[in-house]
Structure formats: C-alpha cells, structure tokens
Amino acid sequence: MDCDDYLNNLASLFCDSEMDLEKISKAVYQTLDAIGEDPNREGLVDTPKRVSKAYQELLSGYRTDPKKLINNALFDVKYDEMVIVRDIEFYSLCEHHMLPFLGRAHVAYIPTKKVIGLSKIPRIVDMFSRRLQVQERLTQQIAEFINVVLEPEGVGVVVEAMHMCSMIRGVKKHDSRMTTSSMVGVFRDNISTRMEFLNSISRGAQSLHF
Numbered sequence: 001m002d003c004d005d006y007l008n009n010l011a012s013l014f015c016d017s018e019m020d021l022e023k024i025s026k027a028v029y030q031t032l033d034a035i036g037e038d039p040n041r042e043g044l045v046d047t048p049k050r051v052s053k054a055y056q057e058l059l060s061g062y063r064t065d066p067k068k069l070i071n072n073a074l075f076d077v078k079y080d081e082m083v084i085v086r087d088i089e090f091y092s093l094c095e096h097h098m099l100p101f102l103g104r105a106h107v108a109y110i111p112t113k114k115v116i117g118l119s120k121i122p123r124i125v126d127m128f129s130r131r132l133q134v135q136e137r138l139t140q141q142i143a144e145f146i147n148v149v150l151e152p153e154g155v156g157v158v159v160e161a162m163h164m165c166s167m168i169r170g171v172k173k174h175d176s177r178m179t180t181s182s183m184v185g186v187f188r189d190n191i192s193t194r195m196e197f198l199n200s201i202s203r204g205a206q207s208l209h210f
C-alpha cells in the first residue's frame, strides 16, 4: 500500500468536519426525557452539554490528522533490532453499546530504514482508540498504520482490555478481559521473533484490574 494514499485516505475520512455538539446535546436531552427523567431538574440541566463535551474528548481520534501526527517524527536510522513500547494505556468506546473498554496496548516493530519518535506510538494508539471501535479492529489498525508508514520488517501489536459492556450488563462477567493481537511480516513468519516480543511484554506484567 502506498503510504501517501493511505494517509490521505485516513485524513480525508476524519479531519474535515467539526463534531456537532448541539445535535448531541439535543439527543441526550431527548434520551433523558425518554428514560422518564426530568431533563430540566437542577442536577441534569447541564448534562446534555457535558455529555456532548465528553464525547468530543472520548471520540477525538476521528479528528486527529494522521499526517500531522507523524510530521517531523520519522528518522532514518541504521537500526535493525526490535523496538518495543509496552503498557500503553488507552480507553475506547465499543461501537455496539458505546460503553468504555480500556486497557493496555503493546507495540513492537523491527525497522528497516525508518524509525518513529517514541512519543508518537502512544498517540497512534490514541488516534485509533478514541473512536467507536471493536478491539480486534483497533489492534489491526495500529499494526497497519505502523506497517505502512515505517515499512518495517514486521510489526507486532497486542491489546489487552476490559469491556464495560460485558462487565455491567448482559451476562455480567465481571472479569471480562480480552487479548487480541496482530502480527505482520517477520512477527507472523518467524516464531522466534514473535516469542521475543511476547516474552518481553509478559515479563513483569501485571494483570489488568480496576
């Protein structure tokens, strides 16, 4: 995949319109009314506006410009060992219930010619997690982005998360942890590369809890 095409496509999808906070506020007002609440009582009167602001923040990934994100952060380096950034905290909203899922992402790649500034990797995770998501797609999108932008020998992404929608509703499994992974290039083809990554992220790892 051509990097410019990929980034243009990603940018055009998400960066050209403002979130309609007024419309969200109206919908929240109607939701409160539909629940049987009084949307005009003191505690709720500002809630529609607050909820719209909260969505603006929680879903800010749609308006993160991927080109700006990587601008001036790609470096030509002769380095061909594995780069690992582990325990990147993230939160997201599941697209089925609009309830939070949150946890940690671990990202690794083996550069060929380019590396990306270390602080950018958590921002890539944020760009894709602060959207309505499913964990599997989030995992793949992070891996794909790094693969297209850096053209590395391979990328590995592991995401561990807890899902509110299954913890507090439905079957109420309070310990609803899920782990997903996306392995590209040598991380897929070479078992010792994959094991090096997986061993590294499990070393001293603490289980997710609240």
Ligand SMILES: [Zn+2]
Residues within 6 Å of the ligand: 094, 095, 096, 097, 098, 099, 165, 166
């Ligand atoms: Zn859900």
